[in-house]
Amino acid sequence: EAKAPAAQVGQTGPLSRDAIENAAYAPPAQPTPQQGSAQPPAQTQAQPDPALIRAQVLLERARFSPGAIDGLAGSNMKQAISAFQKAQGLPVNGQLDAEVMGRLRAVGAGAITTTYQITQQDIAGPYLGAVPTDLAAQGQAEHMGYANIVEALAERFHVTEALLRAMNPGADFNRVGQSLLVPAVNHTPLPADVDHIDVDKSEGSVRAFDADGKLIAYFPATIGSGDNPTPTGTVKVNGVARNPDYTYDPSKLSYGDGKEKVVVKPGPNNPVGVVWIDLNKPSYGIHGTPDPELVGKTASHGCVRLTNWDAWTLADKVKPGVTVRFI
Template identity: 55%
Template sequence: MSFRIALAATGLFVLAACGAPPPDQRPGSPSAAAPRPLLTADQIETGQPRPPAPPEPAPAEGAPLPAYAPDPGMVRLQILLDRSRFSPGVIDGLGGENTRQAIAAWRKAEGLGEGDAADADLLQRLAAADAGRIMTRYVLTAADVAGPFSPPAGADLAATARAGTNYTSARERLAERFHMTEPLLQGLNPGVDFRRPGQTIVVPAVTNAPLAGVARIVVDKTERSARAYDASGTLLAFYPATIGSSERPAPSGTVTVTGVAPEPDYTYDPERVSYDRGDARIVVPAGPNNPVGSVWIDLSRDTYGIHGSPDPSKIGKTASNGCVRLTNWDAEQLAAGVKPGVTVRFI
């Protein structure tokens, strides 16, 4: 793979215009009332995670999926973990393995023993360490809604290279900016027209403070995580990760960071990589939905790196081609704290 820094072009993205509302949906009629959000900011500010429910059997093939029902307490917990640099991955209000691992890592780092329970005591301790408001309001700008936008990437790498790797919509851009899923963003802001600047939306009050002083990184292939430590051995950050696959495993042993490439392009070179995407050399341009996301941390093992992802919801849940894949925002935070020579140990 080769990488270069590239700036995305700018442009204007316009969705299909909405028609005029039918007579029974005109302003003032009962059916024209503003849609209710799935959650309110006040519910999240004071929320407590629901007790874990017993696992439900998988729905039968063809059966409708359960309705999306985020837990306000879980949203609050995930935001606090994200701000503490113990990342739950993407904020979705549903929890899951990434969130449980972040809880366990935070408890251990704080000397609170083992366990991954999302309980009131955990929230109280996290909130005591970070008293800022959980949710905030944000006004959409012209830059937020401007393109260019690209179609969703498919399996055809050459087609992705031709179509571009920009965000697919302003909603996707905003969801990633605030470390959340698109369904949660839409659920918090029902009826919002994300193509129109000037509107006020409700979003998580995440922070993007850069990491500093990373001396070593430990990548746990079994746990699917990456931990960053300073020179004294203090754990600075925890990130869920997608790490290789059974067919194309991640390296073993210790390597070093050789450099960082923001906004990298991606080069598929069949003469240098072992996975088969055809015989032609393909260069995919830079963009947040590039196969390696928004940043590449180059490692001393040829063709391997720690990088971002075009699909943050799949981190820790799918396989990679041997590299370590994080959400774009986690990869950017880690990249800000490393320099050439930082050791990366795979266990």
């Protein structure tokens, strides 16, 4: 039986290629209470803004990561804009305006979107289906890969799964050759080796500097928690492990209520994601995450959690002995 023609992507709709490349950004109007009503108007689900998608791609291109690209005006994006404004010598208010967009455009020339065609390898996986969340079940899994092709492609293009679907309405993700509209994200290495790192616990961010003290990358981060706070002071990097196992050893950890040692196999849905940057404080590190959309929004067990792609980018230029300062 012949399949219907593959859905055309990027041509029409609120998140078309043209809208993402060119739409002007207008801050949302503040709702006003209806006259005679004590109840505020019902909150509607925020919809991705094509101009914010463009700004988030440009921020990442300039090395000021907004975390997972979602087209929404969230806290990670505001912090990334603030960091960019500070680096550019602009007034720091975290607001996207014409001056910020102009400078971002100057730093990150080129198209914001590109087209990707799904391959047989993309469809083949292997995928987990349901990702186990219980640590004991994770320890039994053969691998901790992606749940499905949508999660895999979303991570490859640094977007949330919701935005990938919204940019490609009607797309058949199980069709070889299906075209997808995706962000033209930055896959190039950082411009220099990392000399030292600042982890800002109050802001929830990681800044990487070169040997001259120049800021070369900014990343949003999930840092510490009440039951197992992130350390204060200065530590050093021991080394980097890519695609690591994750070991839960209750005799060495101060969190969790597990009684047995569990080793979880590698994969992007491993509890520490695809990278572990080991610090010379036992059981502490900078690492990836199985939930990129939650970075900067949830607590970590004392470690520093980045999106998998940000952790990979940072690890690529980190060597043993790099200083990490918690401030």
